[in-house]
Amino acid sequence: MLPSRVQAYIGATVIDATGAPPRPDQTVVVVDRTIVTVGPAAQVPVPDDAVVHDVGGKYVIPGLADMHVHSESETDDPRHFASLYLANGVTSVREMWGRPRLHEIRRMVESGEILGPRMTIASPLLDGSPALWSDVPDVPVVTVADAVQARRAVAEAADGGADFIKVYSRLSPDAYRTVLTEAHRQNITVAGHRSDHLPFAEQIESGQRSFEHMFGSIWSTAAPDVERLESAMAAIRTSPEFHLGSWLREVAKVEWEAIDAYDRTAAGSVFERLVRADVACTPTLVVHAAVDEPESIRLDDERMTYMVPGTPDAWDFLARHIYCGGGRTAQESARHRELLHWRRATVAAMSEAGVRLLAGTDSVGPGLFPGFSLHAELEQLVLAGLSPMQALQSATVEPARFLGRDHWAGTVEPGRVADLVVLDADPLIDIRNTRQIHAVVTDGRHIGPAERARLLATAGRIAARSR
The missing domain is CATH 2.30.40.10 (Urease, subunit C, domain 1)
Structure with a gap:
């Protein structure tokens, strides 16, 4: 010994x-x-x-957890992102888009072959038809159109070693409900986006453990005319040139209507539902800052030295054609700045109500750097109104609790x-x-x-x- x-x-x-x-x-x-x-x-x-x-x-302080990452590196060397995470104090990550390579990397970390963070790995992304990423080459998406496909997708994800099922925005009511039922039967957690096609209140009670981002979820439910706004979410149609870009644009229209009708009492009721159901939210405010204010993305950032050479061009394309849908009018840009203000204020209200918040970044989207951007997310949370301690807990004790590790991780x-x-x-x-x-x-x-x-x-x- x-x-x-x-x-x-x-x-x-x-x-x-x-x-x-x-x-x-x-x-x-x-x-x-x-x-x-x-x-x-x-x-x-x-x-x-x-x-x-x-x-x-x-x-x-405790090691930090980034609860929403996508570690798909353009290199074949797993030390690339692993090194960036650890150098930035990120000792645990939740991978939100499962791929076989991630399981290989986890085995390398656990065996001591490479230094890297502790990894929790999602299933492949389960989305409806057309899937929001279906027009992006070489991006694995599992399209789930009905109950039969939903059961098969959950079974295959569980057999593939996924730690949880990742659901996405365009799942139909039948597919979404079947995914939750089958996942519960197989004792596997579900996390991810809200579905556009079901009332958010129902999804809170469905058993989904966490909701990622803040696109349309709270505000469409926090208004007196909730049925109209939820119907508007369900009526969103995307265009085949860039499904995700057109979806972002249409969601922003619903969000703008929703904040105009925002009711604090109704919002408080939604927050109470989240607390009662012990559901966590990962706001990823750094992503919303990039989507709502794409001019904040710096293509000459000194941290580009840690990214592959084509990153600035890729980010510029994504920011212009996906985030901005090919361009924004001056009025649209002003509305997005106001939406970002509302997102921050809503996160503060959720925290005050006792909703569990998890720090996550959605790296490596435009303006986001593995490891580094978690610190930007903590800054965004404090800017929203959380205390530094609350922000710190969203990256330490709260992730540990969410992952069932609070008896052995998350605190000093x-x-x-x-x-x-x-x-x-x-x-x-x-x-x-x-x-x-x-x-x-x-x-x-x-x-x-x-x-x-x-x-x-x-x-x-x-x-x-x-x-």
Whole structure:
């Protein structure tokens, strides 16, 4: 048997993400992959065989989780995105579009062949017909048009090792209900978009565990004329040139009508339903910032060095033809800026009502960078009105709870896995300080400043040699 690895982190302020006040001058002792002691440095003895990390004046938080990613790299090297996640303190990801390659990468991470985050992997995307991604080449979508296809799709996803079923926006009522019924029968979780074709209130009660993004979901239900607005969602038709782009444009029209009729009492009732059903929401405000304000996407961002060379052109195309549907009038641009304001305000109201929020980014869409953009999402959540602690919890304890890991992950406490981020500045003073990373610990593995720099350099080299 190999001897235990013992590490001691001495002198830092611990922000354990439970909601408790920060505790200065603490010692955190890690044995192998588990936190065994957290306490005042003056009272906690350091084991004789410990590797000591002097982190005086720094801040220790739990490892971060990005609960909505798409790690389809243009490279064949799985270290590309894995390195970017870990270098940014992201020790856990929820992959929202399952592919066989992701399962291979997970096996490589779990075997220690490569360094990477803990992965939860979706099924292939299940959508109705026409699927919103059906006109994009080489994108795997499972079209589910009826109950027979729904049962088959769930069974195949479960057999393929999916951790949960990912549902999308265009599923018919029959297909959606059958997916939920079959998934429940097979004891597999369902998460994803709301369906345009069923009332959102029904979907909250359906057993779907999380709803992703904020396209049309809350506002169409939070108005006195809810039936008219839900009917407008169901009546959306997409065009074959770019189904997703035309869908975004049509949804925005319904959203604009909905906020004009928004009723706080009705919204509060929706939030109460979400809380009672223990349903989580992943707002992905960074995506909405890009869709509603595409001019904010910088194609000369210095982080492009970590992306493949064709990324700026791809992002420019997606922003113009998908996000903007080929162009926006001045009035449409003004409306989208107002929609972004409403999205943030709605997230704050959901948080105040007790709705569980999960931090997610939807990377690698335009303007989004694996690992880096989670910190932008935390900033968006605080900008919306959450406290820095609430934003931090949306990327730590809440994901752990959602994934059934809260008894062993998500906080800095004895008995929890040693997924940690050591920061140079206090994130509760300014949430942007989560970017000030000194070191990362993943599953007990210490990644100091030099190794973290090597991870970023590796990602840059892999991207640069990709064609």
